[in-house]
Amino acid sequence: MVRFENVGMRYGAGPEVLRDVTFVLEAGSFTFLTGLSGAGKTTLLKLIYLAEPPSRGLITLFGSDMATLRRADFPAIRRRIGVVFQDFRLLPHLSAFDNVALPLRLAGRHEGEYEHDVEELLSWVGLGDRMNAKPATLSGGEQQRIAIARAVVARPDLLIADEPTGNVDPEIGARLIRLFGELNRLGTTVLIATHDRALIESTKAREMRLVDGRLVELRAAVRA
């Protein structure tokens, strides 16, 4: 699903943020990415969701080598990846409903087809009564839940989340993790970057840790 081989990354002429990163995310796996702030977690995620090209090394997504893939084929790859951004990145002029429906719209589906799915998902994340609210009128936690709903609504093959429980109370956090687990059981590969030890300990998932731009395997997945 995702393969990194000796990947290095530096911004401009700055120091290397990631060094010789090598790992594989198997299809259907559930993985946590941990590390101190500034360790390079967000940069690593950006390389996976094709926001930046690596400075060196080989990245393979869904069996395709990104260095040789035509740029015209990138949008199709990107649509297979759902991303929960650390800063949510909701469109401020669209309602909660329209924000969540965006990936489906990009996939060319019509509102009549997805209206029910979007409403159901918004209810599941506890925002059934805020569908028409604009992001500015919602709390940080509510915005985060919309961002998560948007990332999962199109049932992506790969879900990447950057601190997805950072702004929500433990009860909602547990509910969101159940949502990710549910998606994972349905076949989605999940990679979550987090500081939340309780969250990590609540699952038996694999944990990769970034230390000074290098990847350390802390815990292999524990098979239940």
Add this chain to the structure above:
Amino acid sequence: MSSSSRLLPREKGAAPLDLVIGVMAFLAALALGASLLAERASVGWRAGLSDRLTVQILVPSAGDVNATLSRETAAVLDVLRATPGIAHATPLSEAEMQSLVEPWLGKGALVAELPLPKLIDAALVPGAGVDLAGLAARLKRAAPDAQLDDHGRWIARLKGLADTIVWSASAILLLIAVATASIVAFATRAGLEAQHDMVQLLHQMGAHAGFIARAFERHYALAALGASAAGAVVAALLFLAAGGLEFAGVEAVPFLPPVALKLDEAAWLAAVPVIATLIAWATARLSVLAAVREIY
């Protein structure tokens, strides 16, 4: 939400752009209207003069003036009437001659006694192709004081004037088109800058460049259509209202064309918003595609 147009919020502060496009369209419509008027006037002038001839018999410097003028007038009329291709030839009467000089010399017994040349107005059969040089020579033989004027120089100068107006208007139109394209491109770039996060996000979510471009091109094309239509309508109303002035008795300057457009000519002004919209659409699309290409 079914179309990509709603992806782009209505920009606050877009009014100045609308105003500039409206003013540009107004100026473009004025230039186009002036060009149409000059073209029509040029055709009218040429049609009015090119099928006519004037023969002038100058006052002889010696002898019996009146007898010579009468004899030469009769001779000129004979030559003209015998020439194939000339429909008819009529000498201007004494009263018509007086009214021609009246604006310069005034009226009265003194003026009436002044010796005036004879003028003979002749109409050509359209397309007859009369040999004017041969005719002039024959006239000279029959009446030594006769001069043939086919209005060629006058027509050439009028045509030159009309052509200058048409070319100037075309150059102004071109300048306005370039300026409008630059403004729309600039505004689109500014809009993209303001919406950079949205463009980045849509791109990140796997939107094709064309999908993102459609949101912007529709937005700017519709804005340009509204603003330029308003500008062109104001210009068209001005041109039509100028017709009202003439009907109300405001005299047009002699020889200058009327400043009123006919309805079918005013319809040409509709080309201004159409072209402005196309310019806005194309520049917005190209700007967005170029900007999206710069993102990884």
